[in-house]
Amino acid sequence: MSVPILKQGDYLIATIQSALSDSGVLELRDDLAQRVGKLRSRGIIIDVAALDVIDSFVARSLRTIALTAQLRGARTVIVGIQPDVAVAMVQFQLDLAPLETALDLEEALALLDQSRRTAGARER
Amino acid sequence: MDGETAQVASAPLQAPEIDPSLLRELVSHLREESAQLREEWVKRIVDARLLGVMSADEVYSEATAVYDNYVDALETGSVESLQAYARDLSERIIQRGVETHEVLGIVLLLRDVLARSLFRRYQAEPDLLTRVLDSYEPAANRIAVTVGVSFVEERERIIREQQAAIRELSTPVLQVRDRLLILPIIGVLDTQRARQLTEQLLSSIQANRAKVVVIDITGVVTIDLTVANHLVQTVKAVRLMGATAIITGLSSSIAQTLVDLGVDVSMIRSVGDLQGGLEEAERLLEEAAVVFDDPPGPAAA
Amino acid sequence: MPENGEVKFEILSDEDVVPARAEGRALATELGFSRTDATLIATAISEIARNILVHAGTGELRLRPVFEDRRYGVVVVARDSGPGIPDVQAALREGYGSKGGLGLGLPGANRLMDEFEIDTAVGRGTTVNMTKWRARDDLERLRAKRGPAA
Numbered sequence: 001m002s003v004p005i006l007k008q009g010d011y012l013i014a015t016i017q018s019a020l021s022d023s024g025v026l027e028l029r030d031d032l033a034q035r036v037g038k039l040r041s042r043g044i045i046i047d048v049a050a051l052d053v054i055d056s057f058v059a060r061s062l063r064t065i066a067l068t069a070q071l072r073g074a075r076t077v078i079v080g081i082q083p084d085v086a087v088a089m090v091q092f093q094l095d096l097a098p099l100e101t102a103l104d105l106e107e108a109l110a111l112l113d114q115s116r117r118t119a120g121a122r123e124r
Numbered sequence: 125m126d127g128e129t130a131q132v133a134s135a136p137l138q139a140p141e142i143d144p145s146l147l148r149e150l151v152s153h154l155r156e157e158s159a160q161l162r163e164e165w166v167k168r169i170v171d172a173r174l175l176g177v178m179s180a181d182e183v184y185s186e187a188t189a190v191y192d193n194y195v196d197a198l199e200t201g202s203v204e205s206l207q208a209y210a211r212d213l214s215e216r217i218i219q220r221g222v223e224t225h226e227v228l229g230i231v232l233l234l235r236d237v238l239a240r241s242l243f244r245r246y247q248a249e250p251d252l253l254t255r256v257l258d259s260y261e262p263a264a265n266r267i268a269v270t271v272g273v274s275f276v277e278e279r280e281r282i283i284r285e286q287q288a289a290i291r292e293l294s295t296p297v298l299q300v301r302d303r304l305l306i307l308p309i310i311g312v313l314d315t316q317r318a319r320q321l322t323e324q325l326l327s328s329i330q331a332n333r334a335k336v337v338v339i340d341i342t343g344v345v346t347i348d349l350t351v352a353n354h355l356v357q358t359v360k361a362v363r364l365m366g367a368t369a370i371i372t373g374l375s376s377s378i379a380q381t382l383v384d385l386g387v388d389v390s391m392i393r394s395v396g397d398l399q400g401g402l403e404e405a406e407r408l409l410e411e412a413a414v415v416f417d418d419p420p421g422p423a424a425a
Numbered sequence: 426m427p428e429n430g431e432v433k434f435e436i437l438s439d440e441d442v443v444p445a446r447a448e449g450r451a452l453a454t455e456l457g458f459s460r461t462d463a464t465l466i467a468t469a470i471s472e473i474a475r476n477i478l479v480h481a482g483t484g485e486l487r488l489r490p491v492f493e494d495r496r497y498g499v500v501v502v503a504r505d506s507g508p509g510i511p512d513v514q515a516a517l518r519e520g521y522g523s524k525g526g527l528g529l530g531l532p533g534a535n536r537l538m539d540e541f542e543i544d545t546a547v548g549r550g551t552t553v554n555m556t557k558w559r560a561r562d563d564l565e566r567l568r569a570k571r572g573p574a575a
Binding site for chain 3: 023051053057084087093094
Binding site: 283319 | 459561
């Protein structure tokens with residue numbers, strides 16, 4: 001039950017289908033770490049729209065993914081957090097920092113493109 | 125669902141006073157006489173001007189079903205199938221406009237009609253009649269309560285559905301332009317209302333793909349610790365959904381009070397008035413848009 | 426199923442967490458809890474179940490509906506025969522193990538539920554008892570305002 005990871009240009013997109021087991025999460029983490037390195041991706045987008053609960057374990061795992069990706073020069077954006085899940089996370093005081101969030105895939109791509117352009121502009 | 129029903133359902137129809145063999149006998153009597161007693165009942169319903177919204181045929185056909193279920197309930201001692209039937213019946217007739225007093229009325233009339241029939245049959249033997257009524261009455265009363273409660277619950281369920289629908293339609297979240305929402309909050313903000321508003325706001329963000337929301341609290345009566353914490357939580361939740369929240373109407377003196385109270389105001393992006401907030405929102409949206417439209421520079425590749 | 430509608434879950438591995446919290450959500454939804462509150466309950470169950478796995482290895486979770494004071498609630502009882510918690514106050518303190526640390530999840534679950542009790546002692550295992558009440562809807566609040574006669 002592994003998470004499908006797609007490549008879109010310089011980015012990797014992982015769509016979580018449903019509640020993952022611990023091993024599934026670890027598998028995802030390792031998968032992404034490997035591919036980011038191999039493909040020199042600049043960004044990872046993780047779609048969690050199918051998750052009806054985001055608990056401390058999931059949050060920790062997402063953070064680990066982001067930190068690992070950061071070591072390889074990639075940004076991580078989480079998309080698709082459902083309204084009720086967002087409320088639960090806030091009430092639970094689950095902090096996703098330093099992860100970034102966006103509403104959906106489109107927004108995440110725009111966000112990642114945006115930072116790369118401003119980075120490009122700065123270099124000029 | 126209601127706690128009272130749980131109590132009704134748990135006690136069986138067979139109370140200690142009920143004599144099972146006697147009950148069996150009176151049930152078979154009620155079945156034998158069913159055609160005649162049903163007619164008598166329908167006549168009483170019409171005389172009492174109940175179920176006016178239904179035609180004579182409809183009344184008769186529902187009466188037949190109710191009568192059969194009633195007698196079955198007397199026989200089996202179980203209210204479960206009666207409850208299920210009563211809810212189903214209620215759902216149908218509530219839509220037709222039948223009211224609570226009518227439902228209670230017709231069930232009580234049926235109880236009376238059947239009681240009189242038992243009177244007629246056993247009146248020659250007073251002791252036996254007493255025992256028959258001892259068996260019949262508690263069972264009949266339990267049935268009346270069951271049907272009544274089921275009807276009321278069904279009615280409440282429908283009211284709740286309507287309320288939810290109304291709430292959805294009359295959401296206070298306004299879309300002023302693409303990607304921008306305003307939530308003006310007016311009046312008293314208690315925990316319940318704050319939760320509802322947050323839920324509606326977050327749903328709207330998702331539905332409208334908003335990037336910026338302006339929450340205007342100029343009209344909020346009291347801004348205390350509870351309200352402030354709700355605001356902070358809402359701002360955080362908005363951020364998790366990939367949008368930015370701007371609070372307007374938060375005066376600097378109130379902001380100071382909140383800081384003193386220990387509220388984490390660092391999360392709150394605040395602008396004095398609504399107009400200013402909208403301008404700030406427009407600015408944020410443009411910043412993002414401008415960068416999207418820029419052609420990629422050679423160095424970015 | 427026992428009379429009081431209780432459902433029991435053995436928590437033996439991480440695969441047991443999801444069914445337990447799915448049942449929590451289902452129960453809450455059946456009782457008319459809002460979607461958000463159902464998620465809060467499911468999240469609290471997830472945390473507590475995970476807590477059992479991390480600190481005791483195995484344990485059990487029991488869920489049941491209750492009706493008190495004219496409102497519905499979901500009661501979750503988590504029990505394990507683990508080492509017990511030496512300092513409950515510390516365990517419930519904000520920030521203790523919540524982010525990068527042991528991740529006890531207790532303060533979080535505490536924040537999500539309305540009532541929260543821990544019964545624990547070193548060497549005696551731990552029992553967590555938590556309840557969430559369904560918020561009164563408009564109809565119920567109206568009735569409560571009118572008093573018992575309604």
